[in-house]
Amino acid sequence: MAKNDVKLLGVWASPFVMRARISLNIKSVNYEFLEETVGSKSELLLQSNPVHKKVPVLIHGDKPICESLVIVQYIDEVWTSGPSILSTDHYDRAIQRFWAAYLDDKWFPAMRRIRGAQGEERQELVDQVVEGLALLEEAFGKYSKGKAFFGGDQIGFIDIAFGSLLGWLRVTEKLGEVKLLDEAKTPGLVKWAESFCADAAVKSVMPETEKLIEFSKLLMAKMKGAPPPKN
Amino acid sequence: MAEVKLHGRWYSPFPYRVIWALKLKGISYEYIEEDLSNKSPLLLQYNPVHKKIPVLVHSGKPICESMIIIEYIEEKWPQTPLLPSDPYERAKARFWVKFVEEKAPAFWSLYRSTGEEQKKALKDSSETLKIVEEQGLGEKKFFGGDSIGIVDIAFGAIAHWFGVFEEIVEVKVLEAHAFPRLHAWKVNFEEVPVIKENLPDRDKMLDHFKKRRIESLSASQ
Numbered sequence: 001m002a003k004n005d006v007k008l009l010g011v012w013a014s015p016f017v018m019r020a021r022i023s024l025n026i027k028s029v030n031y032e033f034l035e036e037t038v039g040s041k042s043e044l045l046l047q048s049n050p051v052h053k054k055v056p057v058l059i060h061g062d063k064p065i066c067e068s069l070v071i072v073q074y075i076d077e078v079w080t081s082g083p084s085i086l087s088t089d090h091y092d093r094a095i096q097r098f099w100a101a102y103l104d105d106k107w108f109p110a111m112r113r114i115r116g117a118q119g120e121e122r123q124e125l126v127d128q129v130v131e132g133l134a135l136l137e138e139a140f141g142k143y144s145k146g147k148a149f150f151g152g153d154q155i156g157f158i159d160i161a162f163g164s165l166l167g168w169l170r171v172t173e174k175l176g177e178v179k180l181l182d183e184a185k186t187p188g189l190v191k192w193a194e195s196f197c198a199d200a201a202v203k204s205v206m207p208e209t210e211k212l213i214e215f216s217k218l219l220m221a222k223m224k225g226a227p228p229p230k231n
Numbered sequence: 232m233a234e235v236k237l238h239g240r241w242y243s244p245f246p247y248r249v250i251w252a253l254k255l256k257g258i259s260y261e262y263i264e265e266d267l268s269n270k271s272p273l274l275l276q277y278n279p280v281h282k283k284i285p286v287l288v289h290s291g292k293p294i295c296e297s298m299i300i301i302e303y304i305e306e307k308w309p310q311t312p313l314l315p316s317d318p319y320e321r322a323k324a325r326f327w328v329k330f331v332e333e334k335a336p337a338f339w340s341l342y343r344s345t346g347e348e349q350k351k352a353l354k355d356s357s358e359t360l361k362i363v364e365e366q367g368l369g370e371k372k373f374f375g376g377d378s379i380g381i382v383d384i385a386f387g388a389i390a391h392w393f394g395v396f397e398e399i400v401e402v403k404v405l406e407a408h409a410f411p412r413l414h415a416w417k418v419n420f421e422e423v424p425v426i427k428e429n430l431p432d433r434d435k436m437l438d439h440f441k442k443r444r445i446e447s448l449s450a451s452q
Contacts, residue, residue: 051330051366063319070325077318094294094303101296102280135280 006031007059009045011038013215015164016068017056018205022160023075025201027082069100072160086157092143093157099139099150100161107132108165115176115220129180136162137186144188148195155199163196170209171216235260236288238274240267241431242439244388245297246285251384252301254425256308298328298385305381313381327367327374327382334359335389341404342396342440343447349400356393357404364413372419379423387420395436399444 008024008031010017024031036042041053048057048064058065058074065074076085086093110128117125143150143158150158173180183190197206237253237260239246253260265274265284277286277293286293287300289307294300305313314321337355344352363386368374374382390405394417397403407414420426 051362060319065319065322065326067326067329070322070329073325074318074322077321090303090306091289091292091294093306094299097299097302098280098294098296101299 005061007034008032009034009036009042009048009057009059010055011036012207013038013167013212014055015168018164018167018207019068019160020056020058020071020075021205022155022164022201023072023085025205026085026155027075027079029075029079029082068164069104069161072157083154084156085151085160087151095143096150096157099136099158102132102135103161103165107136108168111165111169111172111180114172114178115216126178126180130182130185133181133186133189137189140188140192144192149192155196155201159192159196163193163202166193166197167207167209167212171212174209174213175216234288234290236263237261238263238265238277238286238288239284240265242436243284244392247391247429247431248297248384248388249285249287249300249304250429251387251425252304252313254429255313255379256304256311258304258308298332298381301381301384313375313379313384315375315380324374324380324382327363328385330367331359331363331382331386331389338389338393338396341393341402342399342444345448353402353404357409360405360410360413364410368412368416370412373416379420379426383416383420387417387426390417391421391430392436395433395440399437399441 006024006029008017008020010020010033012035021033034042034044036045036055044059045055045057046053048059049055049066052066054066056066056068056071058071060074060078065071072085086096107129110125110132114122114125114129139158140150143152145152147153149155150162155163169180172178181190181193196202235253235258237246237249239249239262241264250262265271267284270282274284274286275282277288278284278295281295283295285297285300286295287303288294289303294303301313314324334355337352337359340352341349341356367382367386373379374386379387390413393405397405405414405417421430
């Protein structure tokens with residue numbers, strides 16, 4: 001497929017954009033990455049995602065697809081010659097969708113709020129995130145069946161949904177001065193995180209933690225002034 | 232035929248989505264009413280993460296989250312498809328399912344709030360209706376085209392319960408003159424036999440949510 005048939009609108013720091021990139025990499029799809037400028041939105045973005053005006057947007061031919069997990073499923077359904085991202089078993093697919101939804105609806109929103117929170121509220125959020133990691137550790141044990149990933153030998157839907165959030169997890173730990181992913185409590189996940197970040201489909205698109213930290217500091221500073229650019 | 236069980240609660244919109252999907256596909260199932268103030272050990276076992284209904288149990292295996300259950304049902308029983316077969320059309324349908332789910336809290340909060348909070352709920356739900364009407368539904372009869380699909384089911388539950396809340400707080404938002412196409416859609420949706428025959432008793436609903444509104448408001452004082 002010609003490269004310019006597949007475009008991805010995104011920003012380097014966004015975990016949601018990363019999900020799309022990892023998925024395209026897994027399927028060996030050539031695509032053009034169109035980086036949005038933080039703080040402004042291109043005409044193409046506004047046209048292709050008029051409802052949310054957010055990245056990622058996958059543009060296949062002239063068709064825009066929005067919402068990271070919707071994009072991942074689209075990629076899985078269209079490029080069938082590559083490895084499967086979702087399981088072929090219907091029940092396992094439901095489980096994978098369940099955990100991805102849990103991460104997006106409960107876990108990540110709690111984690112992002114840690115740095116801006118104080119006192120009791122902050123502790124509650126930390127507790128929620130740590131409890132969530134315990135649940136994910138259990139799920140990992142169950143679904144990996146001794147292999148490296150939630151998807152088994154290869155990265156799958158849960159790996160992509162969760163692994164893409166690791167960068168921001170590390171930023172929260174560093175800047176929030178809190179330990180979340182603990183080898184003593186969740187050894188499986190710690191090992192999984194290493195394997196995930198080392199994977200060929202992930203390596204080239206996982207931002208360096210130091211860069212994310214700088215970016216995060218910039219965002220926090222802006223928040224004290226103007227509203228932050230939304231990812 | 233492997234057994235299908237659905238754990239639900241009669242006044243919650245979420246199990247109805249699943250009921251509609253099962254009925255549209257002609258799948259027999261056993262319905263189990265859960266008492267949410269006294270959750271059964273079975274529910275806690277099936278849904279340890281959220282401890283919520285609905286839970287679909289197929290051959291002893293639990294599936295949670297109404298829209299995830301529906302995707303499972305769709306894949307397991309492909310007759311009377313609720314999702315298009317084209318990947319791009321499927322992506323659009325999933326986009327709208329996610330959108331209405333994210334915006335649903337404003338609709339639920341209508342019966343729980345007063346004053347400023349209620350004004351905000353009205354404003355937010357109105358804005359959502361506009362986007363859904365103009366960009367989601369467009370000129371189609373149903374979100375699924377000529378027949379109902381996954382988006383109709385997802386939003387239909389929200390819209391129906393919203394109608395009950397509008398009646399309780401005596402404010403109409405989803406009105407024909409403000410949202411002509413969406414209003415027509417709701418009327419058509421609720422005329423579909425499977426939907427019409429599978430809605431909770433309206434008087435019971437009004438009674439239940441009126442009580443809950445009183446409880447909600449006195450709790451927040």
